[in-house]
Amino acid sequence: MSRSVQNGRFGEELDVTQGDAELVALAQAGDAAALGALLTRHEAGMRAVALGVLGYGPDAEDAVQDAMVTALRRIGEVRNPAAVGPWLRTIVRNNARTTRRGPRTLPVAEPEWFAQPATSPTPEEALDSGALRDWVWHAIGELSEPDRLVTLLRYFSDASSYEQIATVCGVPVGTVRSRLSHARRALAGGLRTAATTAHADVSAAGDARWREGRDMIATAMRGDFDRVVHESWWPHAEMVVPGGPRGGRDLAIRGMTTDLEAGVRQRLRNVVASGDVLIWETDLISPPDDPEHCPPGALWLQQLHRGRVRRITLFHPVPALV
Structure with a gap:
């Protein structure tokens, strides 16, 4: 049998x-x-x-x-x-x-013979x-x-x-x-153990996270980042920049305002979400007259509580060597 x-x-x-x-x-x-x-x-x-x-x-x-x-x-x-x-x-x-x-x-x-195209x-x-x-x-x-x-x-x-x-x-x-x-x-x-139960389709939730992220970034790029922060962060939320400053909502607003005034723009490139962990990856676009003003990208690691940010870590990844 x-x-x-x-x-x-x-x-x-x-x-x-x-x-x-x-x-x-x-x-x-x-x-x-x-x-x-x-x-x-x-x-x-x-x-x-x-x-x-x-x-x-x-x-x-x-x-x-x-x-x-x-x-x-x-x-x-x-x-x-x-x-x-x-x-x-x-x-x-x-x-x-x-x-x-x-x-x-x-x-x-990955196996060499399984390499994917660019x-x-x-x-x-x-x-x-x-x-x-x-x-x-x-x-x-x-x-x-x-x-x-x-x-x-x-x-x-x-x-x-x-x-x-x-x-x-x-x-x-x-x-x-x-x-x-x-x-x-x-x-x-x-x-x-073969996972015998059915699980909800995550497409709708993922799409919602993407729409939410795009809307928030667009609002921030219009100069309304303070509104984004006050609507989606807890009042005592913590912001951490590894190797740099720590603070709260005011630190995030000051940093974004400084970048916007310098002509820096961000474009949402990737969204990863699972439960109370949300990651945004953005392209940082330096002003034309200062192309080296900022790193090429940023990672925003958001740890949530009841849907709002309780802690956020801003990190600039080092591109992988290939």
């Missing part, structure tokens, strides 16, 4: 003895149980690759878990479903080799284009706020290196690694 688990999307029985190609097809159709079965099937081989490069220790486990998160994001782009095992092991090998060379500058290492979507866009989207965002939303915060920064923002995440969060790099490891274990563990 074939072994089976509950199908996470359709409520049917999933035959986990199916071949890789069949399981990939189901996973690409949005079946979390199928992806969980694939990862369970290939986990031993993935771990063997990591141990062969890094030896026993937390770095090897991180390389395996990173590959599982990559699978969540990229399963829809697998070109040869029958070769998903080598694909997963190649991701692990690249992650492990990058770890051995030194600090990583890219969110997740116009490939952002990690968030790639995830949102897949049917696994709702399960993944539900799983991220179930993480604790500290774990969710580092996960969103690592996989969905420009501040993706351990060092930059540590700076944004105000914690040691070791704490970032620990929180990411815990988050990845939770995500991978959720897949292994």
Whole structure:
């Protein structure tokens, strides 16, 4: 008799003895149980690759878990479903080799033969284009706020290196690694148990966050940032600039006013939201007569309480080396 688990999307029985190609097809159709079965099937081989490069220790486990998160994001782009095992092991090998060379500058290492063109979507866009989207965002939303915060920064923002995440969060790099490891274990563990319940479609909520962000940035660019702050921040909200000043709402208003008077403009480029964590990434546009006035971009990490900002961190990410 074939072994089976509950199908996470359709409520049917999933035959986990199916071949890789069949399981990939189901996973690409949005079946979390199928992806969980694939990862369970290939986990031993993935771990063997990591141990062969890094030896026993937390770095090897991180390389395996990173590959599982990559699978969540990229399963829809697998070109040869029958070769998903080598694909997963190649991701692990690249992650492990990058770890051995030194600090990583890219969110997740991809196989060379799986490289995407320059116009490939952002990690968030790639995830949102897949049917696994709702399960993944539900799983991220179930993480604790500290774990969710580092996960969103690592996989969905420009501040993706351990060092930059540590700076944004105000914690040691070791704490970032620990929180990411815990988050990845939770995500991978959720897949292994096949996620048998349906989850709400996140598209509407994501679209609302984008509209809200665009409206707020547009209002700020008209010189009404003080209105944005007073309407969406708690009176005692804290603003932090890593390596710079700390203050409250007045600090944010003064900073934005100074930039506007200097001719600086901002354009919303990315929005990432999960529960009470909201990230805006903006392009900073310097005035034509002073093109080096400001860094090229900003990351606004907003920690919310009942929908309003209780703490905001302003950070200027260092572009990833490629």
